[in-house]
Amino acid sequence: MSEFATAAAPEAAPAVPVRVLIVDDEPEKLGYVRALLEAHACTVEVEPNGSQALARVKRDPVPDLVLLDLMMPGQDGIATLGKLRRARPALRVVMLSNLNDTRKAVEAAQLGAADYLTKPLKEADLKSLLGQAALAGSASGAAPAAPETDGEDTRYVMVSPAMQRVRAEALRVAPIDVPVLILGESGTGKEVVARLIHRHSRRADGPFVKVNCAALPGELLESELFGYEAGAFTGAVRAKPGKFELGENGTILLDEIGEMPPALQAKLLHVLQDGAYSRLGSRKTLKADVRVLSATNIDVQRAIGGGRFRADLYYRLNAFTLQLPPLRERQEEIPLLLRQFMIRFAESYSRPILPITQAMHEACLRHPWPGNLREMENFVKRYLILGDEAQAIAELEQHAAALAATAPAAPAAPVARPPRDLKSLVKGLKGEAEAEAIAQALRESRGVRKQAAQALGISYKALLYKIRMYGLEPE
Ligand SMILES: Nc1ncnc2c1ncn2[C@@H]1O[C@H](COP(=O)(O)OP(=O)(O)OP(=O)(O)O)[C@@H](O)[C@H]1O
Ligand SMILES: [Mg+2]
Structure with a gap:
């Protein structure tokens, strides 16, 4: 059985022998x-131990795929894996084991194993592996080791099934010019998704403007949205355009829409x-050519029930609704996010990148992250500043314990759960690399899929x- 079963593409058989x-x-x-491998037109070589395997991979041609037994006398599979990958960093190594051992699987993943399979191998697993090996083989030269930071879309980690x-x-x-309502707990990436929509819309060349509806009291928010003429109210010395004007031909994000005062909701x-409005203090009607996205972390249905949010406005705003899962429901993204935040903040603070050890991974997988990605960003910043892994982990655990003590029975409160199975974790890592390789190939071929x-x-x-699986369709 595959420990890290992957969705096999319909035609995983490689075009060139692997x-x-x-x-x-x-x-x-x-x-x-x-026999299975040869039936799939592979060339097969066998080495009986780690040191002979190491000698072999140092010679050309380098294998496209190494199936490495975990339990071997002398130098075991994990030790061999480390050496093989040091000798050939791009080498695809899949661990084979008789046991479904989660700790070993994590260790192998950290050392760069592409997969961890239990024996006996199934034909479907092998096929899927071969398809990936062929894919990675032809793309390996191009695949960057660190997440890309220039292409906006690939900067973000969206590899869990839920985020995909x-x-x-x-x-x-x-591309469809309708309002979209983006729901999700705080820090889950609502704004990131709003910007993604904007970039892939026909308004991409226009502005993206954001208004935080919770940050301003009602009248100020109104003038912020619609602008005002000089003298419209005390202190309005000069006329000022509102965000609807500034967002002309673009997109406006009404953030924290759930906090908008009722009078303004009506307007x-x-x-x-x-599609028409006026600046405060003006009779002139302006036409709003803006796509409206809105976001909130409150339970809108409940706010409607409680009379705090207008149902008719809700129906206007949610022609389409996107629900962002909290981080605890996409734990497989945690390792990638940690790495990405580490690289990002180390660079912006001009600090050396600190190691993200297995202990740290485990602590992060145990933590419930009520503040989601934003909380994790702060955690990584704190770790960078402290420079002390043990202390950073201890603080995280104290925080989780304090949360558990203050909200023991609330069903909606995040509860520390054991890490989700590592299957999805490694699948996430693989998905990221594969999606990136495909995106790169599409860029290079200027979208010509053949x-x-x-x-x-x-x-x-x-x-x-x-x-389709990775949502890489162009706009
Ligand atoms: N998929 C992602 N990959 C990497 N970083 C992300 C991702 N999504 C969000 N982030 C980062 O996490 C932080 C929070 O994201 P964002 O502001 O979009 O969340 P939000 O849901 O709008 O949060 P809030 O409720 O606090 O306004 C940002 O710094 C953002 O860059
Ligand atoms: Mg936000």
């Missing part, structure tokens, strides 16, 4: 795997209905499938 090296101290038991769904839905609705509803499929060494059909 060179597979098996490292196993009991080669006589490999007949079945070998959000991303795909956001990209689907982006906003009118603007959305007629050409990208060729460059990646996968079939056109498999590419279409993966483009």
